[in-house]
Amino acid sequence: MTLKEKIKTEEKIILAAEEIFLKKGFDGARMQEIANKASINKALLHYYYRSKDKLFLAVFRSLAPKIFPPVFRVLTTDLSFFEKIEQVIINYINLLKVNPRLPLFIMSELSKKSESIIEIMQETFENMDFNPLQLFKEELQNEIDKGNVINIDYQQLFVNIISLCIFPFVGKPILKIIGFENSEKEYDEFIENRKREVPKFIINSIKISK
Amino acid sequence: MTLKEKIKTEEKIILAAEEIFLKKGFDGARMQEIANKASINKALLHYYYRSKDKLFLAVFRSLAPKIFPPVFRVLTTDLSFFEKIEQVIINYINLLKVNPRLPLFIMSELSKKSESIIEIMQETFENMDFNPLQLFKEELQNEIDKGNVINIDYQQLFVNIISLCIFPFVGKPILKIIGFENSEKEYDEFIENRKREVPKFIINSIKISK
DNA sequence: ATATCGTTTAACCAATTGGTCAAAATATAA
DNA sequence: TTATATTTTGACCAATTGGTTAAACGATAT
Numbered sequence: 336m337t338l339k340e341k342i343k344t345e346e347k348i349i350l351a352a353e354e355i356f357l358k359k360g361f362d363g364a365r366m367q368e369i370a371n372k373a374s375i376n377k378a379l380l381h382y383y384y385r386s387k388d389k390l391f392l393a394v395f396r397s398l399a400p401k402i403f404p405p406v407f408r409v410l411t412t413d414l415s416f417f418e419k420i421e422q423v424i425i426n427y428i429n430l431l432k433v434n435p436r437l438p439l440f441i442m443s444e445l446s447k448k449s450e451s452i453i454e455i456m457q458e459t460f461e462n463m464d465f466n467p468l469q470l471f472k473e474e475l476q477n478e479i480d481k482g483n484v485i486n487i488d489y490q491q492l493f494v495n496i497i498s499l500c501i502f503p504f505v506g507k508p509i510l511k512i513i514g515f516e517n518s519e520k521e522y523d524e525f526i527e528n529r530k531r532e533v534p535k536f537i538i539n540s541i542k543i544s545k
Numbered sequence: 546m547t548l549k550e551k552i553k554t555e556e557k558i559i560l561a562a563e564e565i566f567l568k569k570g571f572d573g574a575r576m577q578e579i580a581n582k583a584s585i586n587k588a589l590l591h592y593y594y595r596s597k598d599k600l601f602l603a604v605f606r607s608l609a610p611k612i613f614p615p616v617f618r619v620l621t622t623d624l625s626f627f628e629k630i631e632q633v634i635i636n637y638i639n640l641l642k643v644n645p646r647l648p649l650f651i652m653s654e655l656s657k658k659s660e661s662i663i664e665i666m667q668e669t670f671e672n673m674d675f676n677p678l679q680l681f682k683e684e685l686q687n688e689i690d691k692g693n694v695i696n697i698d699y700q701q702l703f704v705n706i707i708s709l710c711i712f713p714f715v716g717k718p719i720l721k722i723i724g725f726e727n728s729e730k731e732y733d734e735f736i737e738n739r740k741r742e743v744p745k746f747i748i749n750s751i752k753i754s755k
Numbered sequence: 756a757t758a759t760c761g762t763t764t765a766a767c768c769a770a771t772t773g774g775t776c777a778a779a780a781t782a783t784a785a
Numbered sequence: 786t787t788a789t790a791t792t793t794t795g796a797c798c799a800a801t802t803g804g805t806t807a808a809a810c811g812a813t814a815t
Contacts, residue, residue: 344792344793358657359572359657360570360572360653360657362569362570362572362573363571363572363657365771365772365773366772366773366774367771367772367773375793375794376793376794376795377773377774377794378774378775378776378793378794378795379792379793379794380774381773381774381775382792382793385774386773386774387772387773387774402719403719403723436656438716439652439653439656441719442649442715442716442718442719443570443649443653445718445719446646446649446717446718447568447569447570447573453718453722456718456719456722457722457727460722460723467723468723468724485749487742487746488738488742490724490725490735491735491738491739491742491746493724494712494713494720494724494735495709495743495746497712497716497720498708498709498711498712498713498716499705499708499709501708501712501716502704502707502708502711502712502715503704503708505652505712505715506648506652506707506708506711507656508652508655508656508663508666509612509613509651509652509655509666510704510707512663512666512667512670513613513670513677513678514678514700514703514704515700517667525700525701525704528698528701529701532697532698532701533705536697536701536705536750537750539695539749539750539751540746540747540749540750541749554762554763575801575802575803576802576803576804577801577802577803585763585764586763586764586765587764587803587804588763588764588765588804588805588806589762589763589764590804591803591804591805592762592763595804596803596804597802597803597804
């Protein structure tokens with residue numbers, strides 16, 4: 336049972352650490368709180384992960400791949416370009432509904448602790464078995480050449496798509512205040528509607544009707 | 546000179562505190578560091594602002610109005626709807642080029658420390674002498690009625706515009722990695738181009754050509 | 756000049772925090 | 786069973802941190 340228990344403990348720690356770091360960030364997180372959440376002694380945290388830094392890096396390494404994610408795998412399928420855009424958006428919004436704190440966490444930490452974290456992020460992308468941006472660029476150019484899509488810069492369009500998916504989650508607290516009378520329910524509906532509205536909005540903008 | 550000096554000290558403190566809080570967030574900021582940056586004794590910080598919390602609230606109160614900002618005052622002018630959209634975007638991007646850390650700061654803190662900060666944010670909007678979202682809603686409806694613009698939900702469009710402006714700044718660290726080979730210069734050009742590309746993108750999507 | 760007021764400082768404090776250590780408990784191997 | 790290796794714990798530590806205090810300083814008014 337040793338090995339099994341060990342994995343169990345390590346896993347318990349990572350899950351607890353994820354939850355606390357996601358909610359409070361590196362600076363706001365307390366080792367004691369993580370230990371409590373994992374139902375273990377604080378010394379045991381340091382037994383498995385020697386320092387707060389190391390523990391954080393482990394957590395970050397496990398979360399990093401989720402933000403820029405499986406979502407883009409649709410690009411490798413044989414759907415049409417517009418269908419792919421639609422699927423990416425729907426998948427992305429669904430992912431973020433399950434992990435609403437992920438983007439703010441990644442971006443906050445990425446903008447403070449540089450070096451080591453940036454490296455992890457870079458490795459994460461290098462380790463992907465396909466290059467989303469490259470695929471996107473080629474497919475877009477293809478559609479432009481065929482006269483289906485207006486001549487638009489692939490980086491601009493790519494960032495537009497990502498922005499329209501992620502920002503409503505990052506900016507939720509402020510958007511709720513200014514536009515939704517602080518109502519959680521209204522905002523959830525709004526997000527749900529975006530699965531339809533965002534693809535429409537984007538395709539409207541770039542599609543050439545014949 | 547007493548009064549003048551006092552104002553000067555208070556101002557020095559707020560400026561230093563803004564810089565540190567913006568860069569490190571509430572949890573990461575140190576009172577000692579703020580004191581150093583303001584070239585004063587740490588005890589003097591507590592003389593003017595009794596606690597870290599109070600100081601932070603003062604800083605937040607002074608920064609909050611900037612995020613959702615003068616930028617929207619164009620809505621009160623007599624420009625055309627499309628010109629207004631264009632101006633809002635250009636102004637917003639210009640503002641964020643000067644205060645790139647502002648959005649991430651506001652949103653990070655807003656998503657952690659609730660209550661008091663959320664109240665400040667709400668007051669900030671209530672104290673504006675015009676209601677951007679309401680104006681936007683009416684003008685949009687007007688354009689829809691005139692047949693100039695497709696039938697689109699004002700909340701969706703409003704969030705779209707804000708997303709396309711803010712997110713490239715919030716997500717800069719990660720976007721730089723995935724799409725710009727970590728080049729600061731390339732990314733700056735990309736942002737600069739957005740002043741043209743984003744208005745075009747939006748208007749393309751909603752405008753009805755006759 | 757001096758008493759009075761607000762401002763500034765150095766020294767200090769208590770609480771928190773990340774981290775250590777030696778011993779206890781538990782599992783594994785002989 | 787006994788010896789050995791691994792895992793878990795409670796007690797402890799040094800450093801940091803927000804915050805306090807009493808004294809010094811400086812300007813102003815009388």
